[in-house]
Amino acid sequence: MLIKVPLSWLKEYVDVTVSTAELAALLHMSGTEVDKIERPGDAWDRVWVGRIAALDRHPNADRLQLATVEYGRGRVKTVVTGATNLVVGAVVPYAETGSRLRDGHGDGAAFMTLEPRKVRGVMSEGMVCSAKELGLGDDHDGILLLDPALPVGAPLAEALGDPVLHLELQPNRPDCLGVVGVAREVAALLRTTLREPALAPVTYGTLPSTALDVRIEDPGCVRFTAAVLENVRLGPSPEWMQRRLAAAGMRPIDAIVDVTNYVMLEFGQPLHAYDARKLRGNALVARRATAGERLRTLDDVDRTLAATDLVIADAERPLGLAGVIGGEDSEISPATRTVALECASFEPRGIGRTATAHLATDVSAAARRFMWPLSADLPALGLARAVQLLTEHAGATLKGATDVYPAPRPRPSVSLPAADFKRVLGMDVSAAEARAALERLQFAVRSDGATLTVMPPAVRTDIAIPEDVVEEVARLVGYDRLPTTIPAGELPLHERHPLPELRERARDLLVGFGLTEIVAPSLIDPAWLEMLGVEGGIEALPPLRVENPTSVDRSAARTTLRASLLDAARRNLRQRAGVALFECAPVYLPRAKDLPEERQTLALVLAGQAEPARDGELWLARPRPYDLHDVRGVLDALAAGLGLQPKPGTEVPAPGLHPSRSRSVERGGVRVITFGQIDPRVAERWELPEATFLAEIDLAGMLEEVTPRVATAPSRYPAAYRDAAFVVEEQVGYGDLEREIRASQKSGLESVALLDVYRGPQAGQGKKSFAVRLVFRSDDGTLADADLEKAMRRIEGRLAHALGAVVR
Amino acid sequence: MRFVPAGTERIFVSGRGNLSDIAELRRQAMAEVDRAADLASLEGVRQRWLGPKGVLTLELRTIGSRPPEERKAFGEAANRLKGEVAERLEARLSALRAAALDLRLAAEREDLTLPPRRVRLGRLHPLTQTIREVSRIFATMGFETVEGPEVEWDHYNFELLNIPQGHPARDKFNTLWISNPLGGDPDRPVLLRTHTSPMQARVMEARKPPIRVIVPGRVYRFEATDAYHESVFFQFEGLAVDDRITMADLKGVLYSFARQMFGGERKIRFRPDYFPFTEPSAEIAIDCFVCGGTGGECRTCGGSGWLEMGGCGMVHPNVLRGVGYDPSKTQGFAFGCGVERIAMLRSGTPDIRLFQQNDLRYLEGF
Numbered sequence A: 001m002l003i004k005v006p007l008s009w010l011k012e013y014v015d016v017t018v019s020t021a022e023l024a025a026l027l028h029m030s031g032t033e034v035d036k037i038e039r040p041g042d043a044w045d046r047v048w049v050g051r052i053a054a055l056d057r058h059p060n061a062d063r064l065q066l067a068t069v070e071y072g073r074g075r076v077k078t079v080v081t082g083a084t085n086l087v088v089g090a091v092v093p094y095a096e097t098g099s100r101l102r103d104g105h106g107d108g109a110a111f112m113t114l115e116p117r118k119v120r121g122v123m124s125e126g127m128v129c130s131a132k133e134l135g136l137g138d139d140h141d142g143i144l145l146l147d148p149a150l151p152v153g154a155p156l157a158e159a160l161g162d163p164v165l166h167l168e169l170q171p172n173r174p175d176c177l178g179v180v181g182v183a184r185e186v187a188a189l190l191r192t193t194l195r196e197p198a199l200a201p202v203t204y205g206t207l208p209s210t211a212l213d214v215r216i217e218d219p220g221c222v223r224f225t226a227a228v229l230e231n232v233r234l235g236p237s238p239e240w241m242q243r244r245l246a247a248a249g250m251r252p253i254d255a256i257v258d259v260t261n262y263v264m265l266e267f268g269q270p271l272h273a274y275d276a277r278k279l280r281g282n283a284l285v286a287r288r289a290t291a292g293e294r295l296r297t298l299d300d301v302d303r304t305l306a307a308t309d310l311v312i313a314d315a316e317r318p319l320g321l322a323g324v325i326g327g328e329d330s331e332i333s334p335a336t337r338t339v340a341l342e343c344a345s346f347e348p349r350g351i352g353r354t355a356t357a358h359l360a361t362d363v364s365a366a367a368r369r370f371m372w373p374l375s376a377d378l379p380a381l382g383l384a385r386a387v388q389l390l391t392e393h394a395g396a397t398l399k400g401a402t403d404v405y406p407a408p409r410p411r412p413s414v415s416l417p418a419a420d421f422k423r424v425l426g427m428d429v430s431a432a433e434a435r436a437a438l439e440r441l442q443f444a445v446r447s448d449g450a451t452l453t454v455m456p457p458a459v460r461t462d463i464a465i466p467e468d469v470v471e472e473v474a475r476l477v478g479y480d481r482l483p484t485t486i487p488a489g490e491l492p493l494h495e496r497h498p499l500p501e502l503r504e505r506a507r508d509l510l511v512g513f514g515l516t517e518i519v520a521p522s523l524i525d526p527a528w529l530e531m532l533g534v535e536g537g538i539e540a541l542p543p544l545r546v547e548n549p550t551s552v553d554r555s556a557a558r559t560t561l562r563a564s565l566l567d568a569a570r571r572n573l574r575q576r577a578g579v580a581l582f583e584c585a586p587v588y589l590p591r592a593k594d595l596p597e598e599r600q601t602l603a604l605v606l607a608g609q610a611e612p613a614r615d616g617e618l619w620l621a622r623p624r625p626y627d628l629h630d631v632r633g634v635l636d637a638l639a640a641g642l643g644l645q646p647k648p649g650t651e652v653p654a655p656g657l658h659p660s661r662s663r664s665v666e667r668g669g670v671r672v673i674t675f676g677q678i679d680p681r682v683a684e685r686w687e688l689p690e691a692t693f694l695a696e697i698d699l700a701g702m703l704e705e706v707t708p709r710v711a712t713a714p715s716r717y718p719a720a721y722r723d724a725a726f727v728v729e730e731q732v733g734y735g736d737l738e739r740e741i742r743a744s745q746k747s748g749l750e751s752v753a754l755l756d757v758y759r760g761p762q763a764g765q766g767k768k769s770f771a772v773r774l775v776f777r778s779d780d781g782t783l784a785d786a787d788l789e790k791a792m793r794r795i796e797g798r799l800a801h802a803l804g805a806v807v808r
Numbered sequence B: 001m002r003f004v005p006a007g008t009e010r011i012f013v014s015g016r017g018n019l020s021d022i023a024e025l026r027r028q029a030m031a032e033v034d035r036a037a038d039l040a041s042l043e044g045v046r047q048r049w050l051g052p053k054g055v056l057t058l059e060l061r062t063i064g065s066r067p068p069e070e071r072k073a074f075g076e077a078a079n080r081l082k083g084e085v086a087e088r089l090e091a092r093l094s095a096l097r098a099a100a101l102d103l104r105l106a107a108e109r110e111d112l113t114l115p116p117r118r119v120r121l122g123r124l125h126p127l128t129q130t131i132r133e134v135s136r137i138f139a140t141m142g143f144e145t146v147e148g149p150e151v152e153w154d155h156y157n158f159e160l161l162n163i164p165q166g167h168p169a170r171d172k173f174n175t176l177w178i179s180n181p182l183g184g185d186p187d188r189p190v191l192l193r194t195h196t197s198p199m200q201a202r203v204m205e206a207r208k209p210p211i212r213v214i215v216p217g218r219v220y221r222f223e224a225t226d227a228y229h230e231s232v233f234f235q236f237e238g239l240a241v242d243d244r245i246t247m248a249d250l251k252g253v254l255y256s257f258a259r260q261m262f263g264g265e266r267k268i269r270f271r272p273d274y275f276p277f278t279e280p281s282a283e284i285a286i287d288c289f290v291c292g293g294t295g296g297e298c299r300t301c302g303g304s305g306w307l308e309m310g311g312c313g314m315v316h317p318n319v320l321r322g323v324g325y326d327p328s329k330t331q332g333f334a335f336g337c338g339v340e341r342i343a344m345l346r347s348g349t350p351d352i353r354l355f356q357q358n359d360l361r362y363l364e365g366f
């Protein structure tokens, strides 16, 4: 959570003896992240502390006045102003002609440069400024009235430009939500003393239950302190308080709201104020809502409450969502004279649930603090401080106070051996050094040299185990002191991972074949899946959906890599004539009541021109589009490179692909490989050329096909070859021919190479002829003509029998 | 006496020649060889002197008709001359061939500034390259690369990492939640892992210490995408657990990583930080290698002189307990860093979106 700490406020509790930049660095390096140092005065140029020397009526306009401003060294200017809160002698910010200011009428972000100008016939030189024009707040109703003690003529930045530390806090440190908590850190870092606000103690149990009946009826409320204050005058809070609130990012409203906010910013403990007269039965009860109970909250929303919501109620009805947002019924109004103050402790989980359910992302400042583990010691501090401030600044008198704390939490204490510092950090920290560091942080420490027993300050709720104490010491000693060593223990297990290894080899091979790897978002637009098929999607399973997607195009977990590849191909084909892309990633296949199966998949696409010419170069290039044999060649080389032996599977249709130019094989219910040309209708939909070819491979299926490589020494004997042509029916595939040729020979056949496919009169109608070269070689000796003749007769016999092939 | 044709010239050969005739023959033969200007005329010279009817062949045949006391000397001299002529012919032949080849090669001159025949060059995606580099570096320190599910149970992503339901730190993770079209289990919420850290718990559940693993992979956040933020991105997790691993070991391992990845001069900085699943915790930064750590106007480090790389710390005892380890006997460290962050720094990539836009004009830079 980002909080803003004005340096001047911090200095109330601790002496800052270093520069603001050094302070920020010390905080940052000890774990309080400094997001930035804001210096509001940095933007002020030629803005001075001025004094109203005279006020005159504007001769031509009733609503305007002429203010004579003096701003030191005898400088005097007259400005025309419509402000009504000026009096002679008021000390105000004065901006000279030529200075740049925020536009008070805009959103506060725009700047304007002041020019001398005539207003209703009178020259106005410069202006007196509102808080908004200076970027000090939202107030543009009147001129910002400054402390009369400020030196007239001083640059305003010097007089008022208070640096503000923007601190990004982590939820383990709710104590730093208050300026006092930050001051505790600073005191520890600067080795100086913390000056906590001097609080007049509030005596509890002084409030008869007839005046205010405070009850806890649900353990979601841990502690409930309350006070009743009478004779409250509802005016503005003092100017110094308003300025601090504004600097810390809160808008000043009235004394009561401002005091509760001020205490929240000072200690991190939120409070809530009720008009005590509006409490029916004079009761404040922390209880669960009954489902369906209704409440109109301060943001003008009628809410229906759930049984899980913790409310603060009076004897009859809920008054507010506890710790989250107050209700209208008991709201402070100008007529309020008696105030009931609530300062309580809640279970953070319940607050979080209610805040999220009712306020979504617009969670109130109080709820955001209550969602962190605030100390249960804080309500007493917060209440005492609020009573003190309301007494001082709103004329209140304390009628009495009460503290309901059914199960007081013991102050945690942690014991640890002094050797733990070495054990965890790997560096020597003596018990004495640790003790000194902890005491700077106001920890109570007992040590016998071997063991330390430490008790953190009550506001620290993050110290529970020895490691927490070790971190406290380490961060004060400085993480810079940690040495750099290498683990010395026993060497761990180191397993092999066949699937990722196969995947990485496949990646390298494909890159070698000239394909480029893409990495696409794994969340896609579900409409993409529909676009892959001719009619509807290609996958049987609907994808996992993101319940709260950032946008619709990242709302489904992809069940195929195809859409991502087609999208990448389409976009790149606007720049070039051809693409060859692949991706290796899991696809997410839903399973009922379980995590999805994440199957490692490899997919590739070849589209457009196959020739790798650049920029339309034609020199040496023979342009040709990719064809089916390119994608088959890539797959063939990939299989060879990975050492795959195809295993049998079931041939299944390949939806979204050209029905006569595709192949898909299923094994064990999983498509292990699919490849082919995409259906021209799909191509058109994706704005891709018809010459678009893709392949999808399931890596686990591929892993099953890996055969161990057995290296054999090459034969020392010469090869002999025979060429032959076989005429077969058109439907016989070359693969059938080669398979039968190989099946006919137990050994000696080294290779079968296709020379030509011939269709024409010499083959005959509906027939074709495959010309092949058969290379024979034996490991045992030179083959004789007779051996070759025998082999050829066996081949011819087998082909004639199995395929009806005739030798041409 | 015979006359032997020799181009325009006739050479006198004495049928009863003596040794001084041999010297004359050598002079004539050598001069002819040296005069041959091309391969054809050289072949003519060979035939005339050494061919079946060549001068020297015929001369040698006269040996029988010589007086016996001359035969030996004459035979030796004539044979020696034959050898010398053959040698001279060979040398001349090589010289003529070399000259002819020189001519041919000179005529075959090519313009080497023409574009070459293009080879399609594939590229490995920069994120893959970075992940491989990370795995390789940590392998040198005994870390094994493992992978885990991206769609994950709340249990592993949060509960076992000491971030129970309602823990305020959950807010930081901007979780994307999953609904299962086949029906989910209402007691076991499913999400897209917000970090690679759930693999800490999975690895520890599946193995016994000592453990040293590195886990690269995709992670997800509900995040508006801009030049520095992605909702789908990559991290790598490191985990080392045994009975004595310390925070100094953590710093040492990351120091070694930083130097292997970004250069031997790099410095590393640990700053206290907070993660529910480590205690103590630290933010890791390396000194900015663009400005040399001086900061100032440097845009790479925003003027701080330091580049934040990720978070780390000692595995929280609650996490060890959650996977069934005994925190009094086991301890370890964990760290997590962004892959894109490293790839951007190493390549100067200005916008994180470039990684998943897959514009070849960008990818071809790797």
Ligand SMILES: [Zn+2]
Pocket: B288, B289, B290, B291, B292, B293, B294, B295, B298, B299, B300, B301, B302, B303, B304, B305, B306
């Ligand atoms: Zn830099």
